Amino acid sequence: MASIEFVRVTKSFEKSVVIKDLDLKIEDGKFTVLVGPSGCGKTTLLRMIAGLDPQTSGSVFIDGKDVTRTAPGQRGVAMVFQNYALYPTMSVRENIEFGLINNKVDKAERTKLVESISATVGLKNYLDRKPSTLSGGQRQRVALARAMVKKPSVFLMDEPLSNLDAKLRAQMRLELIELHKKLGTTFVYVTHDQVEAMSMADTIVLMNQGLIKQEAPPEVIYNQPNNLFAAQFIGVPPMNVGDLGVDGVKFGFRPESAVLSNEPGELHYSTQGVIATREMLGSETLYQVRTDRDSFMIKCIEDQFSVDQKVHLGVTAAKIYFFGADENRIGEDHIHFRKYLDVLRGYRNG
Ligand SMILES: Nc1ncnc2c1ncn2[C@@H]1O[C@H](COP(=O)(O)OP(=O)(O)OP(=O)(O)O)[C@@H](O)[C@H]1O
Incomplete structure (x- = not known):
């Protein structure tokens, strides 16, 4: 588990400033959802935590440590992407195991981990299948399992449910809430869908044009919106x-x-x-x-x-x-x- 903190973080791409002087504290062990319209900078924030796209200025702390000079693989974070990014030629087991082999975890330990994690996400009977033979929801679970196997202290998720149909999305929302409860790990979840934010978040960070418009639990944003943007973005x-x-x-x-x-x-x-x-x-x-x-x-x-x-x-x-x-x-x-x-x-x- 780990907390995350942004201190006066600015991110520019060439001449355009996407995030300006942002301060944000993400609590340890909480399910935090970054939500806002397309292009507001949610993915940019997530990638800065992961170390995939470092900030232009300011500092990012993970568990109190400034990670500016820490490589992505050393940050203790795992990222789950919208397109799952699974290896198509590998079986489910091999996909989940891949990071462990890279980290030189021995075979017995790998087998134990894959068995226990695939049971947690309901994939036990699919370990020998190829991703192309799985449904969208099952592929999403493989992506989750692959992140979980690394035992990260932070899970970063970028719109992981957006490729699923409405019914499956609703089911996966519940599964993610359960998973978070079971793991007790810090979850940072990006979406533009306010229903996902409302239903899953302990804390919503509502963004617009690179700025935080409100940061509060769902019921507080709904009942006491700080501004017109929050009032009109949250609620259908x-x-x-x-x-x-x-x-x-x-x-x-x-x-x-x-x-x-x-x-x-x-x-x-x-x-x-x-x-x-x-x-x-x-x-x-x-x-x-x-x-x-x-x-x-x-x-x-x-x-x-x-x-x-x-x-x-x-x-x-x-x-x-x-x-x-x-x-x-x-x-x-x-x-x-x-x-x-x-x-x-x-x-x-x-
Ligand atoms: N590599 C890049 N080069 C130039 N501009 C970029 C780059 N990545 C992101 N941007 C710009 O930064 C802004 C924020 O992008 P970001 O992907 O963080 O938004 P988002 O809130 O995640 O949007 P979406 O919901 O559409 O994924 C956008 O205006 C985008 O065009």
């Missing part, structure tokens, strides 16, 4: 946002926080609109409601409205967020918070 559909019309402030509420009804309600923010679209998803229905000024996505348990129907929409004060002109969230202790709530109460159309 994203938080609804509208202009308050004062001080450049925006108000927001989650799709499941609004109540739709046929009659006007008494909730703090009340407006009316028309159902523009309806998506019946089984256990819930998503409605797009168009008001005079905005278009909101609303998630309902009951499927009781149809397209073109007029509806009243209400949100209680406790479920409303405000964001300043700088896009940072305005907390309840802010001097103008009550004023903004009052403005929103008067902001009814019809």
